[in-house]
Amino acid sequence: MNRRLLLAGAAGALLAAFSARSQEKVVRIKARKFSYSPSQVTLKKGVPVTLEFTTEDVAMGFNAPDLNVRTDILPGQTSRVRFTPEKTGTFVFLCDLFCGDGHEKMSGKLKVVA
Numbered sequence: 001m002n003r004r005l006l007l008a009g010a011a012g013a014l015l016a017a018f019s020a021r022s023q024e025k026v027v028r029i030k031a032r033k034f035s036y037s038p039s040q041v042t043l044k045k046g047v048p049v050t051l052e053f054t055t056e057d058v059a060m061g062f063n064a065p066d067l068n069v070r071t072d073i074l075p076g077q078t079s080r081v082r083f084t085p086e087k088t089g090t091f092v093f094l095c096d097l098f099c100g101d102g103h104e105k106m107s108g109k110l111k112v113v114a
Contacts, residue, residue: 025050
């Protein structure tokens with residue numbers, strides 16, 4: 001009997017993981033001197049998201065400090081950061097690796113809705 005409960009529990013956990021994965025949103029963001037495209041992204045609170053970054057220019061960064069989300073973006077590579085927004089609001093993100101004149105204007109917004 002315990003074996004059946006164990007199997008049922010494992011099956012339930014796999015189903016829950018698959019369900020969460022199927023809800024996950026993937027957002028592709030292209031970084032280039034001195035902008036992100038798109039520069040505004042809307043996410044849902046509690047729904048897992050993977051942000052995928054690419055660049056063809058120089059090394060850059062992505063930092064959304066109010067959401068505690070950060071990654072480096074390197075030319076020729078895809079950088080991924082996965083998180084689940086747990087609060088609503090509009091949060092600024094910015095490049096935190098100096099990428100040349102105009103770097104200080106490189107930013108965007110993540111809007112998290114209920």
